[in-house]
Amino acid sequence: xxxxxxxxxxxxxxxxxxxxxxxxxxxxxxxxxxxxxxxxxxxxxxxxxxxxxxxxxxxxxxxxxxxxxxxxxxxxxxxxxxxxxxxxxxxxxxxxxxxxxxxxxxxxxxxxxxxxxxxxxxxxxxxxxxxxxxxxxxxxxxxxxxxxxxxxxxxxxxxxxxxxxxxxxxxxxxxxxxxxxxxxxxxxxxxxxxxxxxxxxxxxxxxxxxxxxxxxxxxxxxxxxxxxxxxxxxxxxxxxxxxxxxxxxxxxxxxxxxxxxxxxxxxxxxxxxxxxxxxxxxxxxxxxxxxxxxxxxxxxxxxxxxxxxxxxxxxxxxxxxxxxxxxxxxxxxxxxxxxxxxxxxxxxxxxxxxxxxxxxxxxxxxxxxxxxxxxxxxxxxxxxxxxxxxxxxxxxxxxxxxxxxxxxxxxxxxxxxxxxxxxxxxxxxxxxxxxxxxxxxxxxxxxxxxxxxxxxxxx
Numbered sequence: 475x476x477x478x479x480x481x482x483x484x485x486x487x488x489x490x491x492x493x494x495x496x497x498x499x500x501x502x503x504x505x506x507x508x509x510x511x512x513x514x515x516x517x518x519x520x521x522x523x524x525x526x527x528x529x530x531x532x533x534x535x536x537x538x539x540x541x542x543x544x545x546x547x548x549x550x551x552x553x554x555x556x557x558x559x560x561x562x563x564x565x566x567x568x569x570x571x572x573x574x575x576x577x578x579x580x581x582x583x584x585x586x587x588x589x590x591x592x593x594x595x596x597x598x599x600x601x602x603x604x605x606x607x608x609x610x611x612x613x614x615x616x617x618x619x620x621x622x623x624x625x626x627x628x629x630x631x632x633x634x635x636x637x638x639x640x641x642x643x644x645x646x647x648x649x650x651x652x653x654x655x656x657x658x659x660x661x662x663x664x665x666x667x668x669x670x671x672x673x674x675x676x677x678x679x680x681x682x683x684x685x686x687x688x689x690x691x692x693x694x695x696x697x698x699x700x701x702x703x704x705x706x707x708x709x710x711x712x713x714x715x716x717x718x719x720x721x722x723x724x725x726x727x728x729x730x731x732x733x734x735x736x737x738x739x740x741x742x743x744x745x746x747x748x749x750x751x752x753x754x755x756x757x758x759x760x761x762x763x764x765x766x767x768x769x770x771x772x773x774x775x776x777x778x779x780x781x782x783x784x785x786x787x788x789x790x791x792x793x794x795x796x797x798x799x800x801x802x803x804x805x806x807x808x809x810x811x812x813x814x815x816x817x818x819x820x821x822x823x824x825x826x827x828x829x830x831x832x833x834x835x836x837x838x839x840x841x842x843x844x845x846x847x848x849x850x851x852x853x854x855x856x857x858x859x860x861x862x863x864x865x866x867x868x869x870x871x872x873x874x875x876x877x878x879x880x881x882x883x884x885x886x887x888x889x890x891x892x893x894x895x896x897x898x899x900x901x902x903x904x905x906x907x908x909x910x911x912x913x914x915x916x917x918x919x920x921x922x923x924x925x926x927x928x929x930x931x932x933x
Contacts, residue, residue: 494767546715607771749924
C-alpha cells in the first residue's frame, strides 16, 4: 500500500504545472560588433579561442606566483565556500519535492496488561506540487548556485589579472628607481663640476643651486621609488596570500617585455555573453523569473498526503504476522481565504525584482561592451605611443649629451644643460610608463573578455 501511495504521490507531483513566465534571453542592448576606426586594432572574424592565463602570461616566474595564489588567496577561499554553500542549498530546497519517510519501533510492558510491540513507518505531510511552487523554488536556488559559480570565476580571473598587473607595476618601479638613481648620480657629478667652476670664478652661484635642485629632486624620487617597490611587494604578498620567493620578481620592464601575449580582438560583441559577470547577471535574472512562479503558486491551495504503515502485536513472535499489519492514509488541503492582498502583493514584488534583475543584466552587458571597447582603443594606439616615447628618449639623450659637451666647452649656458637633463629624465620616465601601459593593456584585455578555460575547469 505504501508503495502505491508513494507512486501516486510522485505521479501527481510530476503532473504539476509551472506558473513561472517562460524565460527567453533578452536581446543584448549593445551594437552587434565592437567599434572600428583609427583608434582600434583590426578585428579577427573567428570566435573567442579557448585559452588559459598560461597561454597569455608566459613568464615562468609569474606563472609560479599565480599558481601559489590560486592555492593560498583568501578571496578565492571565500568564493569557494560561498559556492559550496549555494550548491548545498539547492539540495536542501530540492529535498522538499520528495516524500519524507520515517520509521520508529517501540516495546513496552505493563503489569497486568503484559507486553506490547510496535513498528511503524510512513510518509508525513508530503506536498503535491500541483502548481510548481517547489519546482520553481528549486530552479531559483539552482540559478543562484550558478550565479555563485560565475562569481567564483570572477574572483579567480580578477585575481590572476590583479597579480599580473602588480608584477608589471613592480618591474616598472624597478626601472623608475634605476632612472632616478642614474639621474641622481649624474646630478651629483654636475654639482661637483659646478662647485669647481664656482670656486674657479667661471660660474655663478645660481648654477650651483640649480644643479643642487636637480640632485635633491632625483634623490627624493629615489626614496619615493623605494617606497613604491616595498608597497608593490606588499600587494603581491596579499594577492598571493602567503610569503613568496622574491626571485620570482622581475628586474625591470625590458626583462618581461614580450612575455605577454594578446587575445586577438573579435568582431562580434556576442563574446561578452561569455564573461562571468554577465553570466552571473543572467542567472540571477532567471532566478527572479522562477521566483514569480513561486509567488503565483502561493495563491493556490496546498495539498498534502500522509501515510502510515505499521505492525503491532502483544507478542514479539507475532509482530511480523499478517494480523499485526496496520495501514492509514490521508490527505489535507490548505488555502488562505483572506490575506488582505498579501499574496498578490508578493507576486507584484517578484515581478518588480525580475524587472530590476533584467535591468542589471542589460547594464552588465553595456558595461562589458564599454570596458572591452576602451581596452581595444588603447590596444590600437599603444604601439604608436610606445614608438613615439622611445624616439623621444633617444632624441632627449642625444640632446643632453651634446648640450653637456657644449657646456663643458663654455659654449652652452648651464641653464641649457639643465633643461636638457630634465627633459631626458622626463622622457625616460614617460617611456617606462608607456611600456608598462602596453603590458598592462594585455592583462586588461584578458580581464575584459573574461574568458579563461582554466578558471572554468578549476570549479
